[in-house]
Amino acid sequence: MTKKQKIVAKINNVSIMLIDGADKLVPIKPICEALGIDAKNQRTKIQNDEILGSIGVLSTSVGADGKDREMFCLPYMYALGWLFTINPKNVKAEAKETILKYKMECYTALFNHFSDQSEFLEQKQKVLEKQMEEVERIRNDYTKTKNQFNEARKALNEVKEMTFEEWQLNKRQLTLDFKN
Template sequence: MPVPFYEDIVVLVEQGNEPYVAMKPIAESLGVSWQGQHAKLGERFAATIKEILIVAEDGKPRGMTCLHLRKLPAWLYSIGPNKVKPELRDKIIRYQEECDDALWNYWAEGRTARIAAPSVSQHIALSRHRLTLLKELQRSNDVGVRAAVHEQLAQTSQLLGLSVPELMTIGKDDPFPEASLKPLWDALEILDRRGERYNHAPWLSGMIYLKLPHLEALFKKNSISFHFDAEMRRAMKASKQPKFVSTGPKGSSIEGKTIRCWIFEGPLNPEPSLGHIFSG
């Protein structure tokens, strides 16, 4: 179960009707050494960890060390915020204070209460995870792996309000244009983390206006290797999350004048703290 937590995706796994959490993605997200944390888990939490086959962040299925959810707070509080980079301290404290409650609520209350209206950041994270799952299904021939990945794809698609492709329709030779958008979402996520403003739509409008020359300048400024080639433009026109509307003139909230841009209908009501992500 991919669970959005602020700008991250925490992977919740059911094993024997019990909730477990994939630990390596959390450790890496918090900027702590996975090698050291893996050793700590083996020493302090050996009775409550399991190796479970899931789809990793790179899209490849592999066994991952998972900790029982009820032990997550103990592990989180074993990380001293003052021992990490200053820019990560607030994030670690937020995980310590909120993450276990969010996961328990997600686990206990059912899908309708799990996520009523994902924020813009959560939409991006979920969309990227969905594309990773689609790409794994395209290249995998293993029946068991495909079934497990498709189950995760169904859960992620439902959270985004998207249809779930039939498993038999997804194969190595079946192109999914939206999978080509992952490099764009990755590039925009980097801009967001660096506080770069790139959405020209009015704040809280629920729309996304992307001026490609402006984006290319920001990518160059931030040393991001990316180019809007013909394949990327075709994929953008096929985008369903956010939904592509058209290209044309719109008023820019950044430049204060009319610009020609790509227009998307994005998720509504982003949280103020996530203002740089697809925000005006």
């Protein structure tokens, strides 16, 4: 099966490729070279990481020279997190600003993800409480109205059932005493 490659990023004019086979993998060596950091040290760091160590793999990729090379790769999703761990003090000068900008974007994305969720939950709780109060108010109004309706229906049935003799005994009155 032929693996396709596509550019997913550029670091210092170096194309970062995504190996698009069964898994979307990113070779770390070209990234390390673009940043001016040691690829072997980064591979060791990744392999010692509790999460990244279990997902780093060797995969064949076309190198910069056009030849197939076996490269240590991370799944694309995890490569983005690994980049966040790179210390800007350790990269070459022209890559430092890019790494700092990337880290700031990561901090912003994390904050937005978790604070937006927290804000959503707070707003939801407030709306739920307000709506529960409204439901309770309407239920109370409904109970009161239902009781009034039942009393009016009872009085209506009393009128329907009143006989001529009862009317005469009631001093010829058909008065109903509605209770409001």
